[in-house]
Amino acid sequence: MTRHLISSADLSRQDIEDILATAASMHDLQRREVKKVPTLRGRTVINFFFEDSTRTRSSFEIAGKWMSADTINLSAKGSSTSKGESLRDTAMTIDAMAVDALVIRHNASGACHQVAQWVRASVINAGDGTHEHPTQALLDAYTLRTRLDDLEGKHVVIVGDLTHSRVFRSNVITLKKLGARVTVVAPPTLMPSGIGTWSETDGFATSWDLDAVLTADEPVDAIMMLRVQKERMSGGYFPTAREYTVGYGLTRERLEALVRRNPGVLVLHPGPMNRGLEIAADAADAPQSVVLDQVSAGVAVRMAVLYHLLAGDDAASGPLTGSAATGALPASGALASALTTMEGGALR
Amino acid sequence: MTCPDLSAPNPTSSTPADARDVMSADDIARALRRIGHEILERNKGAEGLVLLGIPSRGVPLARRLAAAISEVEGTQIPVGELDITLHRDDLRRHPVRAAHRSRIPETGIDDRVVVLVDDVLYSGRTIRAALDALSELGRPRAVRLAVLVDRGHRELPIRADHVGKNLPTSRDERIHVRLAELDGLDVVRISGGEAR
16 A cells, blocks of 8 residues: 555555455444544644535544544645745645644645655545545445445446546546446536547446436446536536536436336435536435435545554555556546646537 | 464465474364353353454354353353454554454443453453453453463463463464364464474
8 A cells, every 4th residue: 555645546456445344344433432443543634625625624534533643624724825835835844743644635636646745744635626536436435335245347327527526537446446337427518538548448438418328228336426516617518507407417307217227226426416406306315315325434434544544564655656646547647637737628 | 363463364374384283173172162161150151241252263263162152051142253453552563454343242242241262362462452442342341361372471461261272382483273264174283483
C-alpha cells in the first residue's frame, strides 16, 4: 500500500480487498456502545477543505476520532489562504507541525498530487476538482459489496455529468478492478471528450441514451446517479433542467420499469441530491435506494483508509506515488489531464 | 498466534526440516478434553460461559473446546472470535494488515464468564490486546485464558488458567501449531534453537 491516496489507481486489487475487509470490522464499531478503538492514538489528522462539504468532511472527522487520532478541521475560509497564502506555503506550514495525515479537498484537479510532493505527511484526496475522489469510490464499492456480494461480472450504470465528476472517474477505476462492468451515460455535452480511449478497455461502455441502456438485454445490478453540479454549470450544457430530467433523470417511471426488469437493482447517489432534477424523490426514497447506506459506509471506509495509511511501520510503506495523479487506467492519463484543464471543453 | 510476529497465518506453510513433533493429534485431543473439564470444574458448570477464540488458530480451538464441553454438559456453549488487530501495541513495527470482524455471540459478554482461547502463550502481548478489545465490547463477570501451549518468556504479568502443555523453550525456537480446520492435520512441532 502506498503512503498517499491520491487516485483510485494507487490501490491494487489486494489493497482494495484489505481496505474493504477492515471497513467491515470498522462498520461493526458503529453498532457498539463504545465506538472507539485506540489504534491511531497519538496520530494527528488535518482535514483541509478548500471546498464546501458535509458528508466527506464530517465522516473523515468522525473516522479519525473513532480511531483515536487527533483530528483538526481547517477550511479555506478563515485560514491564511484567504489572506493570499499560496497552497504550497499553507501545506508546508501545516506539515511543519508534524502532522501524520492531510486530508485535502480542493477545487483544482491535481492539488493533492501537488501537495504530496511537498509534504512529509500522508496525503489523502477527499476530492480534487474534476479529477478523483477515491474514498467515495471505496465506499460505493463497499455498499455494493454488502448487497451484491462479489462484484465480478456485475453491471453498474453511472448516469449524469461525467465531465465534471470526480466520483465517476474514481468509481470506474475501482469497480473495474473488482471485476464489475461499467456503462456510463451522459448527454453528449457532458460526456468527457477522449472517453473513447476508455471504451476500448474491457467491461466499459458509454452511451448517450439512458432508456436504451436500461432496457437493453444486459441486466442492470446497480445504477448510480451523479449530481448535476450547479456550481459548474455556467456553460449551457443542456437547455433546461426539465429537459435534463426527461432525458437523464431517474424518474419514478424509469425506476419502476427498471425494477420490473431487475428486481434486485440498487440505486446509489454520492450526494448531495438535487431531488426532482437527476433523481426523483420517489426514487431517492425507494426501497432500492442505498443512499444512506453509502453515508454510513463512508465512516467505516475512511476509518479503514486511515488505518491502512497510518497504522503501520513508517519504513515499511511504499515509496512516494510520483505518477499517481495521472497514472489511472492505462489509457486514461491523457484523458485525465485533458479533462482537468478544461472547463466546458466538451461543448466542442 | 504461533509467535508474536505479524506474519499472516499461512495454511500451506511447511515447518522446517529440523522440526520435532511435541504433540500428536491424540495429545491435542486429550489436552482439549481435559481443559474442557477444567473449565467446567472451575466454573461449577456451563452456566454463563462464553468461549472466544483469538484468530487464527484460537478460533478452531475454541470451537473444539465448546464441542467438548457440550458433550459433557449437554448444553450449547456460545462461541465467538475476537479480532485484536486494532489493539496491538506493535502495529508501528510491522506492515499493516487488514483487520477482521470480531464475532461475538448474541448473548453478549456482559456478566458472562469469558474464556479466551489461543494456541500459544508467549510474550502475553496478544492477550493484553485481547483484554483491551474485550473491555470495549462489554463487562464480563470474569475473564479466563485457555491455551494449547505455554512456551514461557512472558513480557507482561499475564498467566493462563488452563494449559494444554507447558513447553519450556528458548527464544530461538519456534512453535508451529497445525490444526485440521486450517492446515489439514493436527500437530504441534518445535523447530530452531540447538538440537537436543
